[in-house]
Amino acid sequence: MSRATLDLWVGLFVALGLAAVIFLAVKVGSYSSVSRSSSYSVRASFDDIGGLKVRAPVKSAGVVVGRVGSIRLDQKIYRAIVRLDINEDYKFPADTGASILTSGVLGEQYIGLNPGGDEEVLKKGDRLQFTQSAMVLEKLIGQFMFNKAAEPPAPAR
Numbered sequence: 001m002s003r004a005t006l007d008l009w010v011g012l013f014v015a016l017g018l019a020a021v022i023f024l025a026v027k028v029g030s031y032s033s034v035s036r037s038s039s040y041s042v043r044a045s046f047d048d049i050g051g052l053k054v055r056a057p058v059k060s061a062g063v064v065v066g067r068v069g070s071i072r073l074d075q076k077i078y079r080a081i082v083r084l085d086i087n088e089d090y091k092f093p094a095d096t097g098a099s100i101l102t103s104g105v106l107g108e109q110y111i112g113l114n115p116g117g118d119e120e121v122l123k124k125g126d127r128l129q130f131t132q133s134a135m136v137l138e139k140l141i142g143q144f145m146f147n148k149a150a151e152p153p154a155p156a157r
Helices: 003-029 137-150
Strands: 039-046 057-060 063-074 079-087 097-102 109-114 130-132
Touching: 039 063, 039 130, 057 079
Parallel strands: 057 109, 097 130
Antiparallel strands: 039 079, 057 063, 063 079, 097 109
């Protein structure tokens, strides 16, 4: 086998490998368990969304039931308005609540749905009334340190 033929085969192998990596990156990057056609959208407003991102999972009982569709700031009430795209296969009571939770200590943030007991179900365009904002680790550490600094020193024995 000549040097030119060997170089051609190595180049082809590298090109195929690079194409496979790019293909997988595009597939993983655009993966969604909820397509727009088979979902309904509801809105929820939060005081603080922390590090929540568009396309973050929406879960109920640990099962992914949808994705975060969009996040925007309401200029009148200065709260984050989050659009949740929920798979049509899942119906939730109208009094369902939403909380921003974190996977593990420093993991990704997602929205957890807490079903209520209402007989009516959420419909497209509804707004969730009960929400709980994200717990921001930096704020908690700051509060802890501030409270420790404000405490009087322990008496000497």
